[in-house]
Amino acid sequence: MAKKGLMIDYLLCTGCHSCEVSCKLEKKLSTGAYGIKLAEDAPWQIDEDTWEYKWLPVPTQLCDLCEDRTAEGKEPSCVVHCCSHCMHYGDLDELAKKMDELDRKAVLYTI
Ligand code: SF4
Ligand code: SF4
Secondary structure: OOOEEEEEOHHHOOOOOHHHHHHHHHHOOOOOOOOEEEEEOOOEEEEOOEEEOOEEEEEOOOOOOOHHHHHOOOOOHHHHHOOOOOEEEEEHHHHHHHHHHOOOOOEEEOO
8 A cells, every 4th residue: 555644835834723723633742742833933023024934733743644534444644624725635746746846845654
């Protein structure tokens, strides 16, 4: 079977934290434990009227790619709940192709 992974096009991430929360609920994680954690590099000022915001959701070692859900043919919880549709689950080869098509950087994660 092809190796699976998560691809996160973080340029579209709005920093909404839904991935963190949905993962905590799905995996029943305790306070302070995360399967995915939002790193924040914001805000920083470009010029007088322009501010830049960057959020980078990073899966942790507690992420098992939602093996229970995907074994039932469902998408990972974080992918389902991402409001910006910037998280993708699938075969690593397919995700790598998708990354190549993007004109920007993304994160590819697997276990
Ligand atoms: S794939 Fe599942 S375990 Fe991994 S970060 Fe997303 S919700 Fe959490
Ligand atoms: S759910 Fe999607 S948009 Fe929200 S913080 Fe996570 S990756 Fe970003």
